[in-house]
Amino acid sequence: MFFDIHTHNPSQLGFKAIRSLSIEEAEKIFSTSALGLFSVGFHPWYASKFSIESFGNLEKWTSDNRFIAIGECGLDKNSDTPIEQQLEIFKMQITLSEKIEKPLIIHCVGCFNELLDLKKTLNPSQLWIIHGFRGKPGLATQALKAGCALSFGEYFNSESVRVTPIERLYVETDESELPIEQIYRTIAEVRGCNPNDLYAGEKFYNRFLSNN
Numbered sequence: 001m002f003f004d005i006h007t008h009n010p011s012q013l014g015f016k017a018i019r020s021l022s023i024e025e026a027e028k029i030f031s032t033s034a035l036g037l038f039s040v041g042f043h044p045w046y047a048s049k050f051s052i053e054s055f056g057n058l059e060k061w062t063s064d065n066r067f068i069a070i071g072e073c074g075l076d077k078n079s080d081t082p083i084e085q086q087l088e089i090f091k092m093q094i095t096l097s098e099k100i101e102k103p104l105i106i107h108c109v110g111c112f113n114e115l116l117d118l119k120k121t122l123n124p125s126q127l128w129i130i131h132g133f134r135g136k137p138g139l140a141t142q143a144l145k146a147g148c149a150l151s152f153g154e155y156f157n158s159e160s161v162r163v164t165p166i167e168r169l170y171v172e173t174d175e176s177e178l179p180i181e182q183i184y185r186t187i188a189e190v191r192g193c194n195p196n197d198l199y200a201g202e203k204f205y206n207r208f209l210s211n212n
């Protein structure tokens, strides 16, 4: 089982991947009976598009049983939107994640202090998965200590993959053209295990889908 925790690939309409949707894409998908598992959130790059009305739509979609997680959402120092505003939008999504009891899939670029501060102060009960993690092992250790899970894609720091406990390690394609199987194989090689031993799909099913 090679579960893809985060992809933007529209051909991934099945139960082996969580397809991340923009608000515009979600509007289309949730008005149809398209099969699949989806996450929806306000990406920090498009924070300027945020409105109370679109947040209301996000809230509405969360009750659809194809809705698995909120995201990708988070903080990015390269976004045109000021960090204060990004934090405000992110916090609304954190509150929603706690309310609906579904995890967050987080995009974080250059804002790890802010992210880990929030994790400490808010002490959320839902899982925070930092997707596309490319940080060094020191940062990985800090994020893991704070209780986050890490998801690795095509590009990653090998030592960070090694320090991540298997039960908090996820695998994703994101925007990569590589098949998910290949990314599993590369990560397994780094850890010196069999790709099947990563069991990311099973972890996900047990944790998030069993009571869906």
Ligand SMILES: [Zn+2]
Pocket: 006, 008, 020, 072, 174, 175
């Ligand atoms: Zn992504």
